[in-house]
Amino acid sequence: MTTMHPAAIAFRDPAALRARCDIGNVRRVHGEPDYENGAVVPAGDWAPLPEEHPERYAPGLFTKDSGLVEFFRLPGTVTDVHTVAALVGLLGDPLHVALDPAEDPPGELVTHRLPESGLCLGLHVDNHQNLPYPDRDTARRRLCVNLGPGSRHLLLADTDIKSICRTVHDRYETHCPHTDDLRMFVALRRPLKVLRVRIDPGEGWLAPTAVLPYDESTEGTEGAEGQARWSATASWLGHWGRDLFDPLI
Template sequence: MTTMHPAAIAFRDPEALRARCDIGGVRSLHDVPGYENGAVVPAGDWSPLPGDHPERFAPGVFTKDSGLVEFFRLPETVTDVHALAALVGFLGDPLLVALGETDDPPGEPVTHRLSESGLRPGLHVDDHQNLPYPDRDTARRRLCVNLGPGSRHLLLADTDIKSICRTVHDRYETHHPHTGDLRMFLALRRPLKLLRVRIDPGEGWLAPTAVLPYDESTDGQELPSLTASWLVHWERDLFAPLI
């Protein structure tokens, strides 16, 4: 039986993670305007994270920095996107990739849109580097900061794309993982849960989004929120942990 690997989330206080994290299921969309066919989205059945769950997502001794999900609060001196860009540049990845800014209205179950089509892919993996299965763990993490004024949520699958590939492909070793593998996984009725983590204005996250299916959501919010994002190779703990 294939072992499924959860997200590896850096946290100090399990109750602080539970206070801002829900868990729920997913569903697939077909022939829904504005979405790719087969897009995987939240089912909307959110419930509090069970008391024994934070430890399931704790990093192990073999968790690489490139595989870690981190949450942080910006320094108080960083109040706009220009100051944020200067800080990101200062922190030392000469090959970082700027992904720009996105201003999302409230009430969006998933926020990401494909630039080429304008459609929403739903839960997806980033594929900027298009790395094959053996090298997928070396991809840059995605850095995303919420500049407000509203809050939003980061959505994270509890199963990574390499585990999904081992389930849906016989010759996964030479495969280039992509979002279609996740959709195939759901079509085979394999279990998948989704974490929903609140990100308030002035807070941000780092996550291995080339490995861990994700999206963001403004569902249930009253205000829009602006984000700025980069792809970076950073060591862990460059920012003080939020939780």
């Protein structure tokens, strides 16, 4: 039986993680005009994270910095893409890579789209470095900040792409993991859950998005007055250590 490796999420207070995290199932998309055929998206059956679940996602003794999901709040003096970029330049990777900023309307089930077609990808892995299976754990982490004015969610699969590859490929050792592997995994009806973590304006996350399938969402982010707002993000890729920011949870 193949061992499934879950997300490794850094947190200090399990209750704080549960307060901003839901869990649900996924479905495959077929024939929907705004999506890539076969895309894997949340099924919409969100439920509170069970009380015993946070410990399942706690980092292990051998979790590398490159495999860690971290959530943080920006310093009060960092308020726009320029001041965030200056801060990122001080985090220790002189070769970090800036990604295109994004602005997403409210109500989007998933937000990441293929630039050439505009179609939604659904849950996917980043392949900027196109690393093969043996080297996948060395990929850069993605740092993303929510510049507001609206809130949004980070979506994280609970199983990493290397575990998925071991399930769907006989010769996985020479394979280059791809989003298609995730789609095949779901098509084979293998169990997969997705976590939905709320990210408010002025907050951000670091995650191994070349290893852990992910997307973002602006669905269900209405404020206390029921007002839905656009949300802007800025993102970078880099080799960063852990605990660069005060933890959010």
